[in-house]
Structures are given as C-alpha cells and as structure tokens.
Amino acid sequence: xxxxxxxxxxxxxxxxxxxxxxxxxxxxxxxxxxxxxxxxxxxxxxxxxxxxxxxxxxxxxxxxxxxxxxxxxxxxxxxxxxxxxxxxxxxxxxxxxxxxxxxxxxxxxxxxx
Amino acid sequence: xxxxxxxxxxxxxxxxxxxxxxxxxxxxxxxxxxxxxxxxxxxxxxxxxxxxxxxxxxxxxxxxxxxxxxxxxxxxxxxxxxxxxxxxxxxxxxxxxxxxxxxxxxxxxxxxx
DNA sequence: GATATGTGTCAGCTTTCTTTGACAGGTGCG
DNA sequence: CGCACCTGTCAAAGAAAGCTGACACATATC
Numbered sequence: 648x649x650x651x652x653x654x655x656x657x658x659x660x661x662x663x664x665x666x667x668x669x670x671x672x673x674x675x676x677x678x679x680x681x682x683x684x685x686x687x688x689x690x691x692x693x694x695x696x697x698x699x700x701x702x703x704x705x706x707x708x709x710x711x712x713x714x715x716x717x718x719x720x721x722x723x724x725x726x727x728x729x730x731x732x733x734x735x736x737x738x739x740x741x742x743x744x745x746x747x748x749x750x751x752x753x754x755x756x757x758x759x760x
Numbered sequence: 761x762x763x764x765x766x767x768x769x770x771x772x773x774x775x776x777x778x779x780x781x782x783x784x785x786x787x788x789x790x791x792x793x794x795x796x797x798x799x800x801x802x803x804x805x806x807x808x809x810x811x812x813x814x815x816x817x818x819x820x821x822x823x824x825x826x827x828x829x830x831x832x833x834x835x836x837x838x839x840x841x842x843x844x845x846x847x848x849x850x851x852x853x854x855x856x857x858x859x860x861x862x863x864x865x866x867x868x869x870x871x872x873x
Numbered sequence: 874g875a876t877a878t879g880t881g882t883c884a885g886c887t888t889t890c891t892t893t894g895a896c897a898g899g900t901g902c903g
Numbered sequence: 904c905g906c907a908c909c910t911g912t913c914a915a916a917g918a919a920a921g922c923t924g925a926c927a928c929a930t931a932t933c
Contacts, residue, residue, distance in 0.1 A: 654783065658780065666771075667857075668921090670770075682880095683880080692922090696923075698880095719878090724881090737790050737843065781891090796909085808913090811911075832902095834899080836909060837911090
C-alpha cells in the first residue's frame with residue numbers, strides 16, 4: 648500500500664507537492680483527466696506556468712501526460728493522476744534521508760578536516 | 761493514526777521536508793534528542809544554517825525545541841521529533857487543496873486594494 | 874486570408890530560499 | 904583574565920523557484 652521511495656525520489660515528490668498551485672492541480676485532476684489549455688482556464692493561471700507545474704509533477708511521477716489527437720485533428724495533451732501513496736513519518740523520512748545522493752547537494756565544501 | 765491537515769499546514773510540512781538538509785536533520789533526531797551545536801557538528805553544517813532549518817521544521821510542527829539549563833549552568837536548546845504521520849495520496853492532497861488560503865499565494869503583487 | 878482552438882518553448886523579470894561570516898550575549902574553568 | 908563552550912541574530916551574497924509575455928507551429932472553421 649505504501650510506497651517506499653529513495654531519498655531523491657521523496658525529495659522530488661515533496662518538492663512537487665509543496666506548492667499551492669500544484670496542490671490545486673492534483674485536486675482538479677482528481678475529478679478526471681484534462682488537457683492543458685482547459686485546465687489552465689479552470690485554474691485561472693497562464694498556460695506557460697501550468698506547463699511548468701505539470702512538468703514538475705510529472706517528473707515526480709505524480710501525474711502522467713499523453714499527447715493525443717482529437718477527432719477533429721488537433722493535438723491535445725491530457726494529464727491524469729497516478730495512484731501514488733506515500734507515508735510521512737519520522738521513520739520513513741529518516742530512512743529516505745540515508746539514501747540521499749550528493750548530486751542533490753545543497754552546497755559542497757569538501758575541504759580538509 | 762493519520763493526521764488530516766489543512767492546506768496551509770500541509771504546505772508547511774511539505775515545504776519543510778522537501779530539503780536534503782532537513783531530511784537529514786529528521787534522520788539525526790530519530791536517534792534521540794540533541795542540542796543545536798552538537799547537531800551542527802554531526803551534520804557538518806554551520807550553526808546559523810542549522811538554526812534556520814530547525815526553525816522551519818518547528819514552524820511545521822515536525823520538531824519541538826526546549827531551552828534548558830544544563831547542570832553546569834549553560835543554556836542549551838534541545839530539539840526532538842514529534843510523532844507526525846501524514847498520508848500523501850491524490851485524495852488527501854486534493855482535500856487539503858480545498859482549504860488553501862490565498863494568503864499563501866505563490867507570489868501575488870498586492871499593489872492595488 | 875482571418876480567427877479560434879490546440880501544442881510547446883524561450884528570455885527575462887521578480888520573488889523566495891539557501892548559505893556564510895560577523896556580531897551580540899551568556900556560563901564555567903584554569 | 905582568556906579560553907572554550909553554549910545561545911541567538913543580522914546583512915548580504917548566491918542559487919533556485921516562480922511568473923509573464925512573446926514567439927513559433929499545427930489544425931479546423933468562417
């Protein structure tokens with residue numbers, strides 16, 4: 648039931664969900680799949696902005712987008728939620744922290760000591 | 761068992777946990793309470809930086825700090841984890857998104873009003 | 874052709890977060 | 904006293920995130 652992610656994966660998930668717009672996007676997609684332009688209108692934000700947010704959610708594996716051709720021939724990108732499930736406890740966070748790679752380093756300063 | 765937070769609360773929690781240093785701090789505190797200077801040495805980061813990160817975690821309710829007087833008379837601030845437990849699913853995120861206040865808006869210029 | 878829909882990207886600005894060094898204070902001990 | 908700890912704060916710089924308008928491309932309809 649619960650997914651047990653690596654530190655880097657959990658970092659991307661938390662970074663993706665820790666934003667008002669992206670939380671609202673998840674809420675909007677819970678009612679069904681939707682395409683970018685319509686989603687932008689419903690949420691009242693610009694499409695370039697929404698595009699960026701969706702990319703962040705997709706990079707975290709929380710949504711998936713598929714480019715489809717409508718019957719009229721226009722290409723439309725539909726996004727939908729993935730059935731993710733993460734538990735946030737001191738234990739789960741701590742075990743994820745152990746697998747953090749230094750690529751995600753906040754700052755590197757490996758001199759002598 | 762699971763905590764059901766408001767949108768703003770969840771936002772603070774996700775923002776607090778979505779950082780490599782703060783994840784490591786949670787991992788370090790899982791082994792027991794600790795005071796700031798020692799924690800900074802063990803994690804290899806500066807005290808001012810750790811102080812800021814701890815403040816962020818405390819603002820999210822994930823840790824609590826208590827200023828105590830050691831037997832020798834020095835004042836030391838001990839931090840320890842709170843037994844938090846959050847479930848991250850499309851449903852939990854969506855319901856939290858409904859209670860988001862506009863105060864936590866992502867950059868809004870408040871010129872007129 | 875002009876308009877309306879859809880797609881995506883880019884540069885540049887603003888805002889926030891992160892980080893560091895310096896500074897303030899306190900206590901106990903040789 | 905000077906040294907070794909502890910506490911806290913501040914300003915400024917650097918890095919990252921957020922946001923906007925303009926652009927380019929496609930297709931269908933008027």
